[in-house]
Amino acid sequence: MDNFDRRPADPVGDPASIGRMPTVKRDTYTPDSLLSVAVRVFNERGYDGTSMEHLSQAAGISKSSIYHHVRGKEELLRRGISRALDGLFAVLEEPRAREGRAVERLEHVTRRTVEVLMSELPYVTLLLRVRGNTETEIWAMARRREFDQRVAELVKQAAADGDLRSDVDARLATRLLFGMINSIAEWYRPDRAPLNGASGGNSAASTGSATSAQVAEAVIRTAFAGLRTH
Amino acid sequence: MDNFDRRPADPVGDPASIGRMPTVKRDTYTPDSLLSVAVRVFNERGYDGTSMEHLSQAAGISKSSIYHHVRGKEELLRRGISRALDGLFAVLEEPRAREGRAVERLEHVTRRTVEVLMSELPYVTLLLRVRGNTETEIWAMARRREFDQRVAELVKQAAADGDLRSDVDARLATRLLFGMINSIAEWYRPDRAPLNGASGGNSAASTGSATSAQVAEAVIRTAFAGLRTH
DNA sequence: TTGCACCGACCGATCGTTCGGTAGCAGTAT
């Protein structure tokens, strides 16, 4: 028995492996499964506060072994952020985000953004905390601003349609909306029990998916009640 | 001419010095004036991403000179966070936060919290970004949770009074409220022109103070319209 | 026999911090 099995808890990020077929991933790390470990540690300690030694301990392999899978620390950051951005931008391409009344497109984008944030929680969390120290981080901030502006256009259009209150500036409203949405990353933990008690009444949902939709619904209800015209 | 005057731009954080009286601060750093520089850099680069070399360059004094004023990097963090917490907790002690109907106490605390966040922006921003790596940061997170819980009690009481909508859990509502409030730290910059165009109609306010109150008002209006019963 | 996943040892650079020292100034005895 050699130095295996001291790997802690998270050998493969998304273990879709069923049997022992050659096409499925083996019991070693892939760039993606290593990424899921790295992103978790990044979120716990902050990117700058995470050393390669921290990552190696969390992954259960040596520091130098990490470089067998990825080019370096910053590539892990870039991959993680990319995954978040891909999920978010995909929302804007959905049919219901492109057709119909602006306020309803906005509501759809809001709901789906919340859902993506929750399903890709670690990756979006990583994106939201970027500060802009490296080139990768500057790129991430630019892409995120781009996403925000796409949504801001929806808000502006909805306000022009008279569907959103006009006594709050569209840009400010967008920022407050995202403030509410993004704050989910600060407290939502998919393992814990659902936080809002009275949503539909019944629905003893303990699955992460159902809880996700419930929280999303509560967020939309609260945010849009504040933004919509009455 | 010796090695002075290459100090960049920010010799004293809050220059209340008027003449040349002996009691007012001199043209050298005090722990507080150095703190204002350090906190600014912390917020630009993140605490872990800021080296003492960065601080020394921003302050215009040598790295070793910093240790003449403070014990070290972590003391700067602690002082900055303390200032933010002092401002926030002081709000809870104000008369209007302690007397009257819960929903009105909540509204007062919300408005004053926004105002403190904006007037002490760099310090509160620093507090909001703490991750929990060091003992100081763990303490900061605990104190912040304490503040949140005090407000959460107000929300719960207001909901029990029937003044807040009951279809959203009190804890969730508190978190969404703070999500909106705290997001201000992400985009508000006191030097820039006000963001919300139509608040009172007139009031050509370019002073930071007036703008602050305006933004605070917009935030309260949006947040409470979403939370209040109709 | 080849190649993949991994390792320990080590690299120069940078980290937060410490140390001995110095220029300039106020106060004071000469």
Place this chain on the structure above:
DNA sequence: ATACTGCTACCGAACGATCGGTCGGTGCAA
């Protein structure tokens, strides 16, 4: 006036530790 003293605010050099990353392997399965 001058010289001495003590103090404040600062400095360059250097400390051990740790940083992200490189290198030459090694064991094992195919």
